[in-house]
Amino acid sequence: MTLPPSSSDGPRTGPLHGLRVIEFAGIGPGPFAGMMLADMGADVIVIDRPADARRAQGRPRPAMNRGKRAIAVDLKSEEGQATVWQLLESADALLEGFRPGVMERLGFGPEAVAARAPRLVYGRVTGWGQDGPLAHAAGHDINYVALTGVLHTSARMGQAPVIPPTMVGDMGGGAMFLLFGMLCALMEARQSGRGQVVDAAMVDGVTAMSALIHQLRGNGTWVDQPQANFFSNSSPFYEVFECSDGRFVTFGAIEPQFYATLLEKLGLSDVPAQAQYDSAQWPALKARVAALVKTQPQAHWQALMEGSDACFAPVLDFAQAAQHPHNQARGLFVDVQGEQHVAPAPRLSRSQARQPAPGAQSGEHTEAVLAQMARAPGWPQTS
Numbered sequence: 001m002t003l004p005p006s007s008s009d010g011p012r013t014g015p016l017h018g019l020r021v022i023e024f025a026g027i028g029p030g031p032f033a034g035m036m037l038a039d040m041g042a043d044v045i046v047i048d049r050p051a052d053a054r055r056a057q058g059r060p061r062p063a064m065n066r067g068k069r070a071i072a073v074d075l076k077s078e079e080g081q082a083t084v085w086q087l088l089e090s091a092d093a094l095l096e097g098f099r100p101g102v103m104e105r106l107g108f109g110p111e112a113v114a115a116r117a118p119r120l121v122y123g124r125v126t127g128w129g130q131d132g133p134l135a136h137a138a139g140h141d142i143n144y145v146a147l148t149g150v151l152h153t154s155a156r157m158g159q160a161p162v163i164p165p166t167m168v169g170d171m172g173g174g175a176m177f178l179l180f181g182m183l184c185a186l187m188e189a190r191q192s193g194r195g196q197v198v199d200a201a202m203v204d205g206v207t208a209m210s211a212l213i214h215q216l217r218g219n220g221t222w223v224d225q226p227q228a229n230f231f232s233n234s235s236p237f238y239e240v241f242e243c244s245d246g247r248f249v250t251f252g253a254i255e256p257q258f259y260a261t262l263l264e265k266l267g268l269s270d271v272p273a274q275a276q277y278d279s280a281q282w283p284a285l286k287a288r289v290a291a292l293v294k295t296q297p298q299a300h301w302q303a304l305m306e307g308s309d310a311c312f313a314p315v316l317d318f319a320q321a322a323q324h325p326h327n328q329a330r331g332l333f334v335d336v337q338g339e340q341h342v343a344p345a346p347r348l349s350r351s352q353a354r355q356p357a358p359g360a361q362s363g364e365h366t367e368a369v370l371a372q373m374a375r376a377p378g379w380p381q382t383s
Contacts, residue, residue, distance in 0.1 A: 014041020015351035019186070020091040022047065022084075023068070024108075025362070028141075028166065029125045029174035029202070030097030031064040036179060037095075038067030039344035039353045045087060045369065046070040046360065053363025063341055065359030071370070072363030075106050086373055088113060093121040093182055093195075100130045110197045120195040121185040125178040127169070129201030141169035144202040148173075150210050156233040157226040173205030228279045230254070236286040237262060237276065240315060247298035248315035249305075251289075262310040266292060 016037060023034040025048040038044040046068050048056075053072035074080035088094060094113065096103055103109050103124075110122045127144045128134040134147075145151045145168050146161075155161040178200035185196050216222035226232035233239055237253040253262040260273045266289065275281060293301065298314050305312035316324060322333040322340055334343050334356050344353035 013351075014039070014353050015348055017041035019043065019093070020045070021093045021095055022087050022091045024094070024096040024098070024103070025049070025052065025070075026097035028097065028170045029178065029200075030095055031062070032171055033123070033125065033175040033178045033182075034068060034095055035064040035066060036175070036344075039356070041351075041354060044068040045091075045365075046362075047075075047084060047087070048072050048362045050074055050363065053361075053366075056362035059361075061359040061361055063336075063339070063359050065361070066336070066341070066356050067354050068360045069365040069369055070360035070362055071366040073366075075108075081107060083370070083373075084108065085116060088117050088120060091117070091120060092186060092189075093123060095123045095125075095178070095182070097125045100126065100135050114195065118194055119189055121182055121189060121198065122195060123178050123182040123185075123198045123200065125174045125200040125202075127174070127202045129204060130199045141166050141202070144169040144173065145206055148203055148206045148210065150206050150213075152224070153210075153213060153231065155226050168209075169202045169206055172209055173202040173207075174200060177205035177208070230277070230279075230282075234279070234286070235282050236289045239286065239289075241290050241293040243296060243298040243301060244294055245297040245299075249293065249298055249301045250313050250315060252311040252313075254311070258309050258311050261308060262305075262312075265305050265308065265310045265312075268292075 019037070019042040021034065021037050021042050021044045023030065023044055023046045025031075025046050031046075034044045034046065044067065046065060048070060050072045053070075071083075073083050075084065088108070094108075104112075113120060113122060124130065126135070127139045127141075128137060142151070142163065142165070145163055150168065151161045151163055153161075154163050178198060181198035181200055185198055189195050213222055217224075222231070223229050227234050230238045237251055237259050240248050240250050242248055251262055253259040256273060256276060259276045263269070263271050263273055268289075271285065301312070302314055306314075318340065321327055327333065331343050334341050336356050337358055339358075341356045344356065347353070
């Protein structure tokens, strides 16, 4: 049975239309995973605490709640628990991002849910995982990426490693692997009639994402010493360089034919392309390239190299990225009532994602959802 959306939600479209997901409100990868499911048409209902709903009044709408409905429920009251059970018994999946043991203490752990909703897929995302010596320790994106060895790959010679905040651990290793696991389990449940638990740990996902680096280490292409590793900001052909206007450009000409194009564009006809991987020559050549790049503004290098096989791109901030012709042609950013949002991804040829709209405020749909639950025929009722 599918609960119809409230009129304010608009029509639900997308490849996941008809799928219901109950999301226990959290931060980071959980809401992001829920947003992606909602973008693709799933009916995602966020359960938040009444106190959080009260605090949310007057605050900006959370972008990662777009396409969702949000209700406020007191999980410690009998009435609140009964409401949650009704929701879970009607749902295909549950999504939560608490520390291990929290859901069990609330009375909604995997065993309890499986007893009452055996087909439901139970998605859990944590940093360290549901077990292991660190399972109950606090942590954040940077810690999970550090423990897996991946943070070390961003080190420059003589400098500390740097990595983009939240994108690698929380969103890449956490949310994306949670989504993949949940969709795998949902497909399997169609055949078996049984749900299962998806334990998405950021340390697991980040480690899996480093598979290519481990392959390169195995064949000797990747070395852990930054000064001899072209990926580690040591080479002249895989690096960020500053321009005369203080902006930056990137080169990523790994393959010989692309490196030759880069040298041609830079006017370095005296540099032998066949010596590309002679790391002993990198420091001097890199200094020469850096000095050359700094003689012109970013726009000059864009006009000279963009669209060529030199493997070039300017370093843009988010405002500039939204104005770049390629990103505009692809529709990577969308305007939602004056706010810049990211567009749904990936794209499907036939089943279109939902158009982004302002995110649901905490508790916004409580009355509407409860009213629909009360009158919808076939909605599972608790005794």
